[in-house]
Amino acid sequence: MKWKLCIRYGVAAAAFWVGILAGKVAAQELEMTYLGTAGWKMNSGSLTILVDPYISRLKLKGGPLSPEDTRKVYERTDVFVSDTTLIDSLIDKADFILVHHSHFDHLSDVPYIARKTGAKVIGTETTCNILRAYGIPNDQLYTVKGGEDYTFGTFSVRVIPSIHSALNGKHYFNSDTYTDVPDYPLQIADFVEGGSLMFLIRFPQQEVLTMGSMNYVERELEGVHPDVLLAGVNLSRLEIYKYTERLLKTTGYPSIVVPVHWDNYRVPYHFSQEEAIRTKVLPFLEEVRAVAPQTRVIVPRHLELFNIPTFDE
Numbered sequence: 001m002k003w004k005l006c007i008r009y010g011v012a013a014a015a016f017w018v019g020i021l022a023g024k025v026a027a028q029e030l031e032m033t034y035l036g037t038a039g040w041k042m043n044s045g046s047l048t049i050l051v052d053p054y055i056s057r058l059k060l061k062g063g064p065l066s067p068e069d070t071r072k073v074y075e076r077t078d079v080f081v082s083d084t085t086l087i088d089s090l091i092d093k094a095d096f097i098l099v100h101h102s103h104f105d106h107l108s109d110v111p112y113i114a115r116k117t118g119a120k121v122i123g124t125e126t127t128c129n130i131l132r133a134y135g136i137p138n139d140q141l142y143t144v145k146g147g148e149d150y151t152f153g154t155f156s157v158r159v160i161p162s163i164h165s166a167l168n169g170k171h172y173f174n175s176d177t178y179t180d181v182p183d184y185p186l187q188i189a190d191f192v193e194g195g196s197l198m199f200l201i202r203f204p205q206q207e208v209l210t211m212g213s214m215n216y217v218e219r220e221l222e223g224v225h226p227d228v229l230l231a232g233v234n235l236s237r238l239e240i241y242k243y244t245e246r247l248l249k250t251t252g253y254p255s256i257v258v259p260v261h262w263d264n265y266r267v268p269y270h271f272s273q274e275e276a277i278r279t280k281v282l283p284f285l286e287e288v289r290a291v292a293p294q295t296r297v298i299v300p301r302h303l304e305l306f307n308i309p310t311f312d313e
């Protein structure tokens, strides 16, 4: 018996070293697909994690719309309706969905995707109660408040307390939460913030720090040094004292920074984002270059997959 184990171990070890010599071992790249807004599809091996998947991109009054967009115009008092055809064309499976906060541009497509895929959802009490209103069962929901550090076997998630973008010239403040299940269906305006989070996702060979807003609590990021930072870069970042400088310094100057939440999410995916790139992304690139010239910035394009290489410990 001992010899059999020994032989088995010997064969496995030999295969391991042959693999190393052939350069084939353990290179598990992370595949990232930008879904617009703060939304992501991340694939690592057979694991699929979605973050804030807002795919419907409704033509919502109150921001820049396109005259070439012939879809229905929505008001905030309209009931939210997901574009299920578009979602079905982009999402076939998901194991987990992480939600930063409950505003419609982060959460409103999650009920449909969670029901369709059976994915587990990690979010605030408000996020989980909204999902209950849409019939998502409790065993799919992990309610968190920030501070949790959960392992799921092939990956782990540290939930980091955060704060929302300083909208409306820093006058935005909303402490509404759903401590019970709200009435179904929800209007767009019913998707209240419900508190804000960040996530440190530890894949086998990459650590990714996610943002859903243009704000953060600096002390909560102390010692959090990811390989990849998904940095919110909408214009409200300019309300924050030394936003980019403090963010990059506190997170240990990550090797890769990917700007998020810069696009105009009121137009469909294939519409031009040149204005947003010019006014938000390019200035952010300059900010990064000034404080972290060695950091590589990847500007994601909608629905285009790119790979994050492996990072050794």
Ligand SMILES: [Zn+2]
Residues within 6 Å of the ligand: 101, 103, 164, 193
């Ligand atoms: Zn929001």
